[in-house]
Ligand SMILES: Nc1ncnc2c1ncn2[C@@H]1O[C@H](COP(=O)(O)OP(=O)(O)O)[C@@H](O)[C@H]1O
């Protein structure tokens with residue numbers, strides 16, 4: 041029996057996919073193409089016309105210490121967000137996997153931060169850390185730490201990492217929990233009979249079997265920290281103090297819309313696009329190559 | 334090597350009002366070096382019993398000892414047992430070698446001894462050429478042998494098997510049965526083997542525990558269980574086709590159920606009159622289903638005849654005579670042997 045639906049008319053399939061295609065074209069390919077075009081142009085001095093400058097924008101970027109510093113900031117930020125986010129959610133998932141009663145309650149509690157918009161997440165944490173009345177700032181004061189993320193760049197970095205990790209934990213948690221639940225219980229039991237301590241069981245059986253999930257989440261979290269954290273940064277530190285929390289995506293926005301350097305900003309977004317494409321390719325390659333157990 | 338003693342073992346899942354008791358006081362003494370099979374229908378609590386011996390399930394009541402030690406509060410790893418799981422539970426990310434060596438590495442056995450022991454087990458189980466493969470690159474039968482190998486290399490006091498053959502096809506199952514028998518002869522390790530398959534139980538067991546709904550119905554050698562079933566449950570569960578149980582047999586006392594195996598009924602010129610309802614030919618033997626009309630209803634009586642006997646006509650009346658020394662009597666209300 042023919043299982044696939046066959047269309048009699050030739051244009052009907054196109055009509056059906058048209059909305060999706062249109063959305064992709066208008067909201068992704070068009071801006072991307074424009075950024076690409078923009079990145080090899082420069083505003084003529086005193087405005088007016090655009091001038092073709094080849095790779096000058098890129099050359100300028102890589103000679104700009106600010107840009108290189110932003111790379112470093114981004115690297116630190118995303119590594120810390122990914123590592124902290126993954127570790128904390130794995131820990132929570134392992135604990136949830138052991139909970140027999142109240143599992144639903146626990147899960148729901150952990151999932152809701154995901155429903156919060158990045159900006160709101162940022163604002164929430166700013167409130168808590170705002171000195172001197174914020175809850176956390178108040179506690180920190182009590183233990184002798186003078187919290188000020190507007191002046192202290194380590195404080196600022198910590199703040200955005202906490203907010204970014206907090207927002208992403210639920211997503212990671214759900215994937216880790218599903219991964220843990222797909223490991224047959226008898227494997228753990230066999231290892232227990234073989235004499236492995238719970239700690240050893242985790243590191244020699246559970247963790248290796250979770251590695252496809254972990255890798256997938258690693259890529260997702262890096263991409264998230266590169267792009268989706270814009271709202272958090274804008275709501276908390278605005279890239280400051282100085283430019284110490286100005287990660288690449290924030291710098292694109294700042295240079296483009298605040299400093300009005302369209303060419304430079306476009307070149308930066310082209311580089312960002314290249315990074316995300318690379319990550320995605322690595323991801324797919326790995327997923328394809330990684331055989332399912 | 335060690336004996337296993339179960340005394341009044343109970344198990345309930347859950348607690349309080351929702352508690353569900355699934356093992357109702359099982360006592361048994363398994364001798365050192367013995368091969369004991371636990372057999373019973375699905376859901377009767379065989380796995381639960383085995384897992385309590387392994388330490389994977391808490392014991393709700395009673396006591397389990399391995400050797401001279403009460404093991405109730407010991408971790409699985411402290412009980413000196415090895416277990417073969419139904420789904421084999423091989424570590425999918427490790428090679429066959431590492432699967433077998435895992436427990437030894439944890440026990441800090443020296444490297445060259447690990448290698449020697451794994452190689453020896455691999456040789457016994459004919460796994461030598463697969464040591465570097467991952468479990469997913471093996472056939473079902475090979476995986477099963479790796480699971481056995483993982484148990485052997487540890488040289489435990491007790492082997493526990495939870496339906497290890499049920500995922501194999503019929504031919505491989507028969508073959509593996511023989512291998513397990515041979516292995517037991519060679520190693521002599523006390524073994525507790527769970528299955529729902531009565532043929533497996535009859536062929537493997539030195540003694541067998543027949544379980545029904547969390548109760549041990551009988552514990553004895555296969556011959557005893559076959560020749561003197563302790564209850565109507567055992568009588569019908571062991572033996573294929575099952576024993577005929579006749580409630581109001583001609584000449585029997587009221588309240589007594591008479592049992593007779595199909596092979597112990599002979600077709601004779603006179604005797605108990607039955608109508609031939611159906612015939613089944615199974616190669617070397619033939620089953621005759623005789624209908625015994627009595628009162629309102631009727632009962633089917635199965636008779637097993639050897640090849641070469643004249644074939645009765647469908648619908649005809651035949652006469653059968655039971656061998657008198659092969660009759661079994663059970664209390665109709667309790668089902669127990671009288
Ligand atoms: N983890 C569990 N929680 C609750 N009930 C269980 C659990 N495991 C088994 N049972 C119940 O215990 C009974 C015996 O199960 P089991 O020992 O697995 O039977 P068998 O191995 O003989 O098929 C079944 O009724 C089953 O539903």
Ligand SMILES: [Mg+2]
Pocket residue numbers: 379380381496
């Ligand atoms: Mg079972």
